[in-house]
Amino acid sequence: MTGTRRARLARPLATLAVAVLALILPFMVDAYWLSQLVFVLIVALGALGLDVLTGRTGQISLGHSFFLAVGAYTAGVLGGRYGLTAALWIPAAGIVAGLLGALVGPTALRLRGLYLAIVTIGLVFIGQWVFVNVSFLSGGPGGESLPVPVFGPLSFSQGLRLASLDINRDGLYYYLCLLLLAAGMAFVWNLSRTRPGRAMAAVRDGEVAASVIGVDVARTKVTAFVVASALGGVAGALYGSYLSFVVPTQWDLPLSIEYVVVIVVGGMASMWGPLLGSLFVVGLPALLNEVSSSLPFLATGSNVNGVISPTDASAVVYGILLVVFLLAEPRGVVGLGSRAAGLLRQPAGTTAPTPASTPAADATQGPLRAPHRPDQKTKGEAHAS
Amino acid sequence: MRTFVELLFSGIALGSVYALVALGFTVIFRASRVINFAQGEMLAFGAFLTSWLVLSEHLAFWLALLCGLAATCMLGLGFQAAVLRFALGRPDFTVVMLTLGLATVLQSLIPTIWGSYPRANGDPWGPTAAHAGGIAFAWDQIWAIVTALLALVAFFAFNRFSRYGLAMRAAASDQEAALALGIPLRRVFALAWVLAGLVGALAGVFLAGYPNQLDPSVADSALLAFPAIILGGIDSTTGAVVGGFLIGVIQELVAGYQPQYASWLGHDFYTAAPYIVMIAVLLFRPYGLFGSRPAERL
Numbered sequence: 061m062t063g064t065r066r067a068r069l070a071r072p073l074a075t076l077a078v079a080v081l082a083l084i085l086p087f088m089v090d091a092y093w094l095s096q097l098v099f100v101l102i103v104a105l106g107a108l109g110l111d112v113l114t115g116r117t118g119q120i121s122l123g124h125s126f127f128l129a130v131g132a133y134t135a136g137v138l139g140g141r142y143g144l145t146a147a148l149w150i151p152a153a154g155i156v157a158g159l160l161g162a163l164v165g166p167t168a169l170r171l172r173g174l175y176l177a178i179v180t181i182g183l184v185f186i187g188q189w190v191f192v193n194v195s196f197l198s199g200g201p202g203g204e205s206l207p208v209p210v211f212g213p214l215s216f217s218q219g220l221r222l223a224s225l226d227i228n229r230d231g232l233y234y235y236l237c238l239l240l241l242a243a244g245m246a247f248v249w250n251l252s253r254t255r256p257g258r259a260m261a262a263v264r265d266g267e268v269a270a271s272v273i274g275v276d277v278a279r280t281k282v283t284a285f286v287v288a289s290a291l292g293g294v295a296g297a298l299y300g301s302y303l304s305f306v307v308p309t310q311w312d313l314p315l316s317i318e319y320v321v322v323i324v325v326g327g328m329a330s331m332w333g334p335l336l337g338s339l340f341v342v343g344l345p346a347l348l349n350e351v352s353s354s355l356p357f358l359a360t361g362s363n364v365n366g367v368i369s370p371t372d373a374s375a376v377v378y379g380i381l382l383v384v385f386l387l388a389e390p391r392g393v394v395g396l397g398s399r400a401a402g403l404l405r406q407p408a409g410t411t412a413p414t415p416a417s418t419p420a421a422d423a424t425q426g427p428l429r430a431p432h433r434p435d436q437k438t439k440g441e442a443h444a445s
Numbered sequence: 446m447r448t449f450v451e452l453l454f455s456g457i458a459l460g461s462v463y464a465l466v467a468l469g470f471t472v473i474f475r476a477s478r479v480i481n482f483a484q485g486e487m488l489a490f491g492a493f494l495t496s497w498l499v500l501s502e503h504l505a506f507w508l509a510l511l512c513g514l515a516a517t518c519m520l521g522l523g524f525q526a527a528v529l530r531f532a533l534g535r536p537d538f539t540v541v542m543l544t545l546g547l548a549t550v551l552q553s554l555i556p557t558i559w560g561s562y563p564r565a566n567g568d569p570w571g572p573t574a575a576h577a578g579g580i581a582f583a584w585d586q587i588w589a590i591v592t593a594l595l596a597l598v599a600f601f602a603f604n605r606f607s608r609y610g611l612a613m614r615a616a617a618s619d620q621e622a623a624l625a626l627g628i629p630l631r632r633v634f635a636l637a638w639v640l641a642g643l644v645g646a647l648a649g650v651f652l653a654g655y656p657n658q659l660d661p662s663v664a665d666s667a668l669l670a671f672p673a674i675i676l677g678g679i680d681s682t683t684g685a686v687v688g689g690f691l692i693g694v695i696q697e698l699v700a701g702y703q704p705q706y707a708s709w710l711g712h713d714f715y716t717a718a719p720y721i722v723m724i725a726v727l728l729f730r731p732y733g734l735f736g737s738r739p740a741e742r743l
């Protein structure tokens with residue numbers, strides 16, 4: 061039994077180690093990487109929301125950038141025009157986006173699968189048209205500047221001095237995003253282990269079966285939509301605020317797709333998936349940008365003498381990563397991790413690998429693991445032959 | 446009246462191109478139950494290759510067009526053979542994401558290879574137009590309509606009368622039954638990707654003709670074919686064609702009349718209009734005008 065006890069201890073210890081590392085990280089990296097880390101956290105928060113809808117409830121959405129935009133413009137109006145405190149506009153961004161999600165959700169309920177994916181693309185296009193035209197909310201096509209978070213006497217633009225520690229603007233953003241991401245992850249983790257979360261998993265694995273066992277499918281889907289949009293809204297507000305200026309054209313389909321790539325690469329319906337995926341998708345372009353001067357085929361900075369720009373190169377790399385992960389490891393980076401852990405554990409031979417018995421492993425079952433439906437299975441075999 | 450005829454004509458021209466793009470989506474969907482999100486990028490690939498062969502390699506347009514079509518078919522076939530083959534039997538979501546992966550790669554490679562500046566599509570007629578009754582009909586649009594109609598007729602004849610057309614229809618109606626009858630599903634899937642590449646590349650070349658130019662954003666026009674396939678019903682080839690023409694005409698009429706008669710709708714309403722029509726239709730007919738409602742079974 062020592063093995064199980066060790067395994068039981070290992071998880072909180074690892075979480076603790078990650079938390080400590082996350083807290084001291086801003087003091088270990090330079091300004092460039094600190095700003096990239098802020099983006100990593102913001103994208104992880106938005107992806108966490110999308111994962112609730114796509115990974116945990118199985119509804120493919122390509123409209124996430126619309127909800128990010130709603131959050132950003134809520135921040136712009138409340139924090140910028142009316143000068144309210146960030147303690148108000150950050151939750152408000154989530155609430156407004158969540159309400160819009162509740163409005164859109166029922167429309168989308170009539171559709172399933174790929175129809176939903178396409179209608180959510182429609183949301184992106186209709187959203188862009190609205191943002192261009194409703195200039196009293198979004199500043200019109202010229203764009204809108206967004207406020208820096210201000211909490212009472214603490215303004216992010218001035219930084220913070222705590223005893224001998226100097227935390228600049230980027231550092232403050234980092235800690236704020238870290239706090240919100242941790243809260244979001246705890247919320248989603250709890251959600252996945254309670255009744256609504258179980259209902260989501262049931263809807264994902266078989267809608268008809270779920271309704272037969274008494275799950276209110278419509279309500280579950282709308283809940284997932286609201287949670288996804290609200291988290292997206294908060295992420296959008298932070299993203300816009302950190303960029304300090306946003307234009308309607310940036311809330312486009314590629315942005316939505318980027319979030320989908322994040323959750324797939326990270327590992328869907330898992331606690332750490334969105335963060336790991338975000339590390340990949342945001343970190344990779346940043347890394348390529350850093351090393352572009354030493355790689356012969358990459359263009360440096362805005363100079364296009366190289367063959368391929370770092371942004372394009374990283375898009376190619378993550379497109380390929382997406383394909384490789386989907387085919388070879390559908391559980392994403394998280395799956396790679398548990399595979400590595402399994403390899404490490406096996407030589408010791410103390411514990412039989414019984415991942416299905418722990419609730420954690422239960423929660424990592426994403427939509428990419430084919431649901432255990434007999435008809436699905438025969439169909440799969442039919443394809444393969 | 447004159448404006449109306451002009452708008453209707455360019456609407457039909459645009460609609461015929463959308464019908465081709467929509468047909469590309471539908472063919473793949475019918476064969477393998479997957480929406481190919483890389484259709485737009487495949488279309489851009491064909492158009493760019495054609496344009497490059499004409500402008501830089503000085504090939505004759507028709508020859509370049511043939512090469513562009515062939516290369517796009519090979520691209521579709523290659524993707525099916527190298528990637529999608531291994532995803533057989535996986536959930537739909539996986540396959541859709543795989544096509545998104547292809548889209549992401551192509552989207553970055555196209556501007557890297559051919560640059561992101563607008564360029565001519567390489568057609569020999571350029572901005573010339575035929576005049577009739579005081580109305581100018583751009584040759585690009587005339588050719589778009591003629592080519593699209595020919596391609597559509599050829600496709601429907603193929604689908605109706607050839608052995609492989611029959612195989613495709615069988616696969617569309619029931620894959621397992623088709624397999625049990627000895628229909629080579631893999632070859633049907635590959636054929637679907639070849640056909641999608643063919644109609645996609647044709648559409649790409651005409652989308653980039655006068656008065657438009659060719660730049661990487663041509664891939665986005667495929668997104669405007671989404672309302673067309675949804676409107677028509679995703680698994681219906683007739684629906685794709687009808688939806689394509691409808692969306693094209695709606696878009697041109699809105700672009701022509703809205704700034705004048707409904708200026709309160711703001712700029713660029715024509716980009717959102719097809720989607721608004723799509724959502725309105727879906728609220729009443731969730732599987733489109735010609736789509737089949739799937740039976741649910743435990």
